[in-house]
Amino acid sequence: MTRILKYVAIDILKNKVVIAYAVMLALFSWSAFSLEDNAAKGVLTVLNIILLTVPLMSVLFATIYVYNSNEFIELLVSHPVKRSKIWKALFTGLALSMVAAYIVGAGIPLLIFADWDVALIMIAAGSLLSVIFVAVAFLSSIITRDKAKGIGISIMLWLYFALLFDGLVLFIFFQFSDYPVEKLVVMLSALSPVDLCRILILLRLDVSAMMGYTGAVFKNFFGTNTGLVLSFSLLLLWVLVPFYVSMRKFKKKDL
Numbered sequence: 001m002t003r004i005l006k007y008v009a010i011d012i013l014k015n016k017v018v019i020a021y022a023v024m025l026a027l028f029s030w031s032a033f034s035l036e037d038n039a040a041k042g043v044l045t046v047l048n049i050i051l052l053t054v055p056l057m058s059v060l061f062a063t064i065y066v067y068n069s070n071e072f073i074e075l076l077v078s079h080p081v082k083r084s085k086i087w088k089a090l091f092t093g094l095a096l097s098m099v100a101a102y103i104v105g106a107g108i109p110l111l112i113f114a115d116w117d118v119a120l121i122m123i124a125a126g127s128l129l130s131v132i133f134v135a136v137a138f139l140s141s142i143i144t145r146d147k148a149k150g151i152g153i154s155i156m157l158w159l160y161f162a163l164l165f166d167g168l169v170l171f172i173f174f175q176f177s178d179y180p181v182e183k184l185v186v187m188l189s190a191l192s193p194v195d196l197c198r199i200l201i202l203l204r205l206d207v208s209a210m211m212g213y214t215g216a217v218f219k220n221f222f223g224t225n226t227g228l229v230l231s232f233s234l235l236l237l238w239v240l241v242p243f244y245v246s247m248r249k250f251k252k253k254d255l
Contacts, residue, residue, distance in 0.1 A: 004076065004086060008093030012065070018101050021057050025049070025105025033113040040205060043114050043122070047201055050106060050126050051194055055133045056158050058098050062137030063154040065094060067147045087247045091138055098130040118204050125197040128235045132193045133158070135242040142249045165192045193238045200231055 012018055032045035066073075069090070076086045106126060110119040140153040169188055189195045 004089035005093050008090055009097055012093060012097035017061060018097060022101040022105040025102065029106045029109035033109055039113050043118060043205060046106060051198055052162055054102060054126055054129050055162055055194060058130045058133035059137045059154045059158050062094050062134040063141050063151055066138060066141040067150060083251050084247060087250045091243060095131045095134045098134055099127045102126050102130050121204050122201055125200055129193060129197055132238045135239050138246040139242040142246045161192050161194045165195060190234050193235055196231055196235060
């Protein structure tokens with residue numbers, strides 16, 4: 001497993017797309033902090049970039065990489081190596097590479113310009129988002145043999161989590177605004193890793209004060225140490241569940 005992991009990680013880190021991704025994140029992040037006179041505004045700009053770019057890049061690159069590695073995977077399966085070890089090595093190599101690219105691109109500017117607590121929570125949230133969407137990509141790629149369909153499923157899942165989910169939550173919130181639905185909205189936010197990361201970071205920036213009563217509900221739940229631990233536990237579940245399902249399917253798949 002270690003040899004496979006080493007090979008995959010080196011192969012990905014040499015990939016021009018991953019290098020370009022890290023450079024692009026760095027350019028956006030440094031520009032955001034350089035153009036804004038207030039570090040908090042720069043953090044919000046970087047946050048918007050992270051919440052859209054990081055999941056999209058992670059899910060797309062990982063899906064394409066798995067499909068392009070079909071022959072390599074078949075070769076590994078023909079050897080006396082457990083399928084679970086092959087799948088874990090591929091996932092770990094991809095996840096670590098995407099996290100490394102994110103930290104180099106966005107993590108360094110955040111540590112230099114933002115407050116340490118905000119920078120660390122953003123680095124942790126962005127890293128978890130990278131790993132989550134790599135897990136989602138593995139699930140998408142194992143569902144169908146067709147590369148075009150797999151990439152389509154990945155894009156649709158990203159579109160749902162990054163854009164459509166917020167619209168659905170807002171629709172529910174406004175349709176039932178006469179009822180106390182704030183706690184329901186808090187529960188619904190757990191169904192989207194992107195939303196969870198956004199809330200965690202905004203609360204650290206203390207922007208929740210501008211969100212009225214709903215912001216106070218979020219602050220009471222996610223602002224406590226228990227809420228923080230529960231939030232990161234939910235994000236870890238978003239990593240484990242898709243990856244576990246994909247690994248179960250990979251074990252049974254006829255290559």
